[in-house]
Amino acid sequence: MEGDICWSNQSRRGPRDVDIPEDVKKMVLMPPVTKRQPGRRRKNRIPSIGEYPVTKKTKLVPNKCGRCRMEGHNRSSCTNPI
């Protein structure tokens, strides 16, 4: 696997081998200005599955018996005489 070899070489060498030019070393570096924007932060995270309990949808159409055609029970629990 060529990709594996390339990756291991990169990680062994590390970022310190990179030569920093002198004029860059002399420069005074300031940290980036990171200010939190005013106002309420918008919710930007999508909740993962299982984070919120799944609300069971109420059945729009109630069970209808296929035997006596009455609602509220099904064929297997039907006790009505035909």
Ligand SMILES: [Zn+2]
């Ligand atoms: Zn029935």
